[in-house]
Amino acid sequence: MKKLLITMTVNDEQFDLMVRPNETLTETLRERLGLTGVKEGCAEGVCGACAVLMDQHPVRACLTLSMEADGTSITTIEGLASDGKLHHLQESFINHGAVQCGFCTPGMIMVSKALLDEKPSPTDDEIKEALSGNLCRCTGYKKILEAVRSTTQIDPKKGA
């Protein structure tokens, strides 16, 4: 299979990569760049464990061809902390007990980050809507909701 050259910025670092036309972004990020924080739970776009940000928007890396990422900027869970300090969403997930096995966690955090970047004060319903494509088998979601809600700038009582 003929490979194609793509250029993408991943976690603020630029890469030139030769990719197969059928190569998924999951494969490229995990296997070539070693970014194994991108998880593969289903490989068919259902679980959200592979969510990364492409130009700030959440995408499912398992459904995205790496060719489509040509010229874009990708952020993975590994790129969230800055200056050795965890992002406040990461802190919040830890402090609220929103992490059990942790397999869903990177995807949950990336999608939450995209939501909060766009809408700093979402209601509970908006948080649930945003996370409805991210499956978690361990937590029952309650502490995940609490973790995201606590980082918003609104009165938690509003908008149940």
Next chain:
Amino acid sequence: MANPDYHLIGKSLPRIDSAPKVSGEALFTGDLNLPRMLVGKILRSPYTHALIKTIDISKAKALKGVHAVITGQDTAGEKWGVFKYTRDQQLLCVDKVRYVGDEVAAVAAVDEETADEALDLISVEYEELPGVFDCFSAIAPGAPVIHDSHPRNINVAVKIEVGDVEEAFKKCSIIREDTFAADEDSYFMMEPYAVVANYRSDGSIEIWMPNASPHTKAKALSNALRIPLTKVIARKITIGGAFGGRSDVFPAEFITCLLSIKSKRPVKVVYTREENSIATRMGHAMTTTIKTGVDKEGRVLARDIVSYLDGGAYSSTGPIATSVPFLCHEQTYRLENVRFHGYRIYTNKPVRGMIRIHGRSFACGIDTQLDMIAQELGIDPITIRLKNARRPGETTATGSYVSSCGLVECIEKTAAKSDFINKFNNKKPFHGIGIGINSVQTGFPLGIRGGSQALIKFHEDGGATVISGVVDNGQGNDNMLVQIAAEELGIPVEEIRLISADTEITPTDAGSYSMISTFGGGNAVKRAAADARRQIFEIASELLEADPEDLVAKDKKIFVRGAPHAGIPMEKIIRKSLLIGRPIMGTGSFSPEVDQRREWVSNPRGQLSQAFSFGATVAEVEVDPETGTVKAHNVTCAQDCGFALNPMVVEGQFQGGVAMGGQGGMLTEAHHWSQGHVLNPTMLEYKIPIIKDMPNIETIIVESIDPVGPYGAKEAGMSIAMSAAQAYANAIGNALGIYFNRFPLTPERIFDAIENRKSGIETAWDLEPARVIEFDK
């Protein structure tokens, strides 16, 4: 409840494993990458039941990039089973395949494409045999036999009889017999199964895989591979959920090792989501017929139960799986006269194991029928449960003494908090409320025996390393061990390292199934820490010229009680211990006191487990009669977990239990079939709850302070997962005035029951009952 004597225990500290998980740093098996690592792939049976005539691997072997091809011929027909008497699964099929997915051959190649191509090049000639796909046809005379050693496909038959059941029935004022059934459910842990094996030139092999007991895995692999146990090293790895589905030993582990041995290179096998569903384990389908007799007050005087469990093609944990639904039941309810016949039956379907709400039809049947009896008697669901609920100091039907038990408190608190009686008596149309109660063990014999041991060593800066065989599947065991050690040693959590679940280094542990980790592994670490502290105090008492009895360890200092300012820093004591040649090393071990003579089939009596947890869940739902869909509004759950070592972690377990047991387990989760083929093996069609589905959940922690558990702790969350299923079933029934007996309650089923509503106190559907099987007739 905060206990003033403890500084860390009982506090909602963030888990130690969270930081690496939120940063993406935590490595799961599929994330591992070793130099020269090959990709392994498995060829599976496309047939439900067939003889293997020939296998030709020559073309696959010749393909460039292929480093190993193996078949059953490479294995000497090595078989696996949890017990000696249940070894029935060839780790690579030699002569026969018994379900779609059975392992037939495997390859290791340089990349995935080459491995796939090699699989295509293997040609297998099969002779198809007729199959059986449900319990009733499998036991019918003349049905195809799946294992020649097991006529009528009966894999396990358990019989328990206590008291005089027939006599007791004669004294009953109401007797009912009803039949309940449930389909297969599945774990759908988020991490798909994966194995990495690395054979080394010294004849040792390292292996990584999601597991519930590295020591059990290593032992089984040592036997199957004929490599000394010392050289089979199961390594620590982050695990993405288990829920009972990682307990067993799977052919893939053996196959990956064999591929690595053959190719002399590391090999990684990563399952697809579909393989994870069909070729690890799934839950049993089950039919349970329950005959119950009560007196005028609603006290159960006699019960006779027959269960059929569809076990799939192999035994797996068969004897345990057959017994546990009954054992949970006998712990929950007082039973003086009871009979249980449990049959696990082979079918040509994927292999079944224990799952978080193992035995839905059994538990939900018991509680649904109890509500039916209550209605007949004109009493409410709370009253009838309180009349029959287990109390502390009692003994179960098969002879387990229950020392701590907060079941009554769980029932009363959930009922009060949810305003149960009021809502039950003043029902709004299509709104329903229901309660379920249950109990689980904290550890039971699982073939491998022996408790847990732990070691603690110290660093010259006063920090410590805890070494324990306990594995963490995601529930928080790692944190539990460290939080206990930190409490006992007075060292901050951040200054304690943990080495766990690595069979080369860590001492034996029974595994994190059967809810024993806190009770067993937690106690072992607590004892090891107490042992180390004793040694520390000996040295400190010389330095402080004080009696060791008067010393306290806190904030990395040792001081005389009441005089923290005059304390000695821990590092000073550690250095002193090295200087005087008395280095400090804590050791501790714990084995639960159970009746070692108890056996699942041959002797099901005696102390099963040293402690039991108890839980009650109340669900409030609303049903749309036009569509049959259910909206759960509120769930109130209470569990006697003994003592909550970390309330935040305990609550998380309760909430996860409601999601999997109630919301998913009762509303959507089931596998669908066509002639032994699973129609919904992936997440697209098998519906697990999403965030929008979840009700508001209220959690109530009940603490009975077990006399033996560490700080009184038992286990967290399992009784909730079980009772949530029962609560949902009863709440939906209450909303519609229908007693459901086929689970899960999908919109189609609910709609059907509304359309064909029966009169009187009857179950929704007439199901074929499970009956006692007469042998040799």
